[in-house]
Amino acid sequence: MEGQEHLKKSKVIKIDSKKSWEHYISYATNQNYLVVVHFSAFWCVPSILMNSFFKELASNYQDVLFLTLDVDEEIASKMEIKAIPTFLLLSGGIPVDKIVGANSDEIRKRVDHFIQSTPS
Numbered sequence: 456m457e458g459q460e461h462l463k464k465s466k467v468i469k470i471d472s473k474k475s476w477e478h479y480i481s482y483a484t485n486q487n488y489l490v491v492v493h494f495s496a497f498w499c500v501p502s503i504l505m506n507s508f509f510k511e512l513a514s515n516y517q518d519v520l521f522l523t524l525d526v527d528e529e530i531a532s533k534m535e536i537k538a539i540p541t542f543l544l545l546s547g548g549i550p551v552d553k554i555v556g557a558n559s560d561e562i563r564k565r566v567d568h569f570i571q572s573t574p575s
Contacts, residue, residue: 466513467493470524480548483520489573490545491566493523494536501557502540508559512566519570544569 470476470492483490493509495502506523513521524530526539534543534550542562544552552569554562 467510467521467523470522470528470530473529476522476524476528476530479520479522480545483545484548486518488518488520489570490520490522490548491569492534492543492545493521494526494531494534494539494541494543495523496526496539499526499539505540505557505559508562512563516566516570519566542566546573 468479470479480490482488491512493502493505495505497503509521509523513519526536526541536543538555540555540557542554542565543550544554544566546569552565554565
């Protein structure tokens, strides 16, 4: 499957369309994976600075899908993203937590809590 191959190549998957969003959210739900989404923008310096942190965070977790998405995509509006960077945590395709801002310590703490508190 396309999703499995991409996961092996990169821990962070760039979402560039509604179709790819639906594909990976469906894949994660079917695999019982948690999802962490980084909503960013190429013109937002704090978002750009969080990219390397997000990649490093993704390399530390198995069975968690890490997605990055440009805030200009339609999905950001549907998920009510009003500021960037925003990090959205999803379980079963449903948002369960949202972190707004470039606070790496808080993001790591919330992702750790999210993972530990979610039954596998």
